[in-house]
Amino acid sequence: AQKITQTQPGMFVQEKEAVTLDCTYDTSDQSYGLFWYKQPSSGEMIFLIYQGSYDEQNATEGRYSLNFQKARKSANLVISASQLGDSAMYFCAMRESNTGFQKLVFGTGTRLLVSP
Amino acid sequence: DTEVTQTPKHLVMGMTNKKSLKCEQHMGHRAMYWYKQKAKKPPELMFVYSYEKLSINESVPSRFSPECPNSSLLNLHLHALQPEDSALYLCASSQDRASGSYNEQFFGPGTRLTVL
Numbered sequence: 001a002q003k004i005t006q007t008q009p010g011m012f013v014q015e016k017e018a019v020t021l022d023c024t025y026d027t028s029d030q031s032y033g034l035f036w037y038k039q040p041s042s043g044e045m046i047f048l049i050y051q052g053s054y055d056e057q058n059a060t061e062g063r064y065s066l067n068f069q070k071a072r073k074s075a076n077l078v079i080s081a082s083q084l085g086d087s088a089m090y091f092c093a094m095r096e097s098n099t100g101f102q103k104l105v106f107g108t109g110t111r112l113l114v115s116p
Numbered sequence: 117d118t119e120v121t122q123t124p125k126h127l128v129m130g131m132t133n134k135k136s137l138k139c140e141q142h143m144g145h146r147a148m149y150w151y152k153q154k155a156k157k158p159p160e161l162m163f164v165y166s167y168e169k170l171s172i173n174e175s176v177p178s179r180f181s182p183e184c185p186n187s188s189l190l191n192l193h194l195h196a197l198q199p200e201d202s203a204l205y206l207c208a209s210s211q212d213r214a215s216g217s218y219n220e221q222f223f224g225p226g227t228r229l230t231v232l
Contacts, residue, residue, distance in 0.1 A: 035220065043204055045159065045223035091158055101147035101166045101212050102219050106158035 002027045002094050004107035011112050013082045020067070021077040021110045023092030029053075033095035034075040035104065036066070040088040048090075051075055082114045119143075120224035122207050128230045131197060137227045139190040139207030147212040148190040149221060150182060153204040165190060166212050197231045204228050 003026040013019040025034065036048040051059045051066045059066040067076040079086055089109045096103040120141045129135050139148065147166050151159035164172035165184040173182075179201075181193040190207055208221040 037223075043206070043226040043228070045206065045208070045221075047220045047222065050220060101149075101164050101171060102210055102221055103161060103164065103172060104221065109158055 002029070002032070002096050002105050004092050004094050004105055006092055006107035006110050008110045009108075011110055013079075013112065013114055015084060015114055015116050016081055018078060018080045019082055019112065021079070021090050021092075021112065022074070023076055023107060024072070024074045025092075025094050026073060027094065033102075034066070034068070035093045035095070036064070036075075036077045037091045037093060037106075038086075038088045039091065039109075045091070049077065079112075084114050084116065087112060087114045120207055120209055120222050122205075122224035122227050124227060125225065126228045126230075128232065129194065129197065130232050131199075133197075134193070134195045136194065137192040137205055137207075137229075139192075139209075139224055140188055141209040141222070141224075142188055143209060143222065144187075145209035145211055145222070146187060147210045147219070148184060149208040149210075150190070150192055151206040151208065152201075153206055153226070155203075159206055163192075194229075197229075199231050202229055202231045 005024045032053045034051045038046045049059050049061045049064045051068045058068050063080045065078045091109045092107040093104040123138045150162040153159040162176045163182045168184045179196050183191040204226045206226045207224040210219045210221045
């Protein structure tokens with residue numbers, strides 16, 4: 001079975017600083033995908049970034065980048081130039097099937113607080 | 117339109133009530149999902165519909181009954197719930213293409229359910 005581990009229950013960062021949120025995973029599949037979602041207090045899950053297991057380059061989306069280290073089975077999210085609006089819960093997730101629909105397994109999440 | 121809508125936003129019901137949660141998307145997605153999220157926990161998958169057919173039921177109690185009347189609509193019928201079923205219920209949708217795409221899930225804002 002696949003497993004996602006997020007070891008940081010909470011992280012603090014000052015505005016405009018960069019922050020790294022950790023995610024490690026465990027799978028025996030060769031083909032898999034890793035997602036990061038943001039969940040503000042309003043409840044909606046917002047897709048941030050995706051990394052496929054065969055992607056050679058680290059994924060980037062604006063201020064978000066994914067530090068993918070396949071041998072270490074880690075997929076850390078890096079947020080550059082933090083903003084107050086980045087304060088939220090962040091979930092790392094893994095795609096568990098190769099079917100068209102996505103069965104996601106989520107980590108326990110990291111709560112990020114950005115201070116002025 | 118990249119939005120998933122859910123109604124109602126909040127629902128309070130007694131253990132003998134029958135109610136329904138509604139989810140709608142107009143992105144042409146053919147996979148739709150129900151998740152349950154308890155406070156300070158990650159979302160847990162309940163059901164997946166692919167092309168209006170139930171593809172995954174994660175051993176959810178029969179007091180939760182999903183329905184997909186068409187490709188844009190997903191309902192969750194609730195009957196004889198227990199207080200421990202109080203949670204945030206999230207709906208999501210995604211493309212349903214097997215290869216060459218990561219098919220990220222788009223989430224709705226959720227329905228906060230309280231069972232008295």
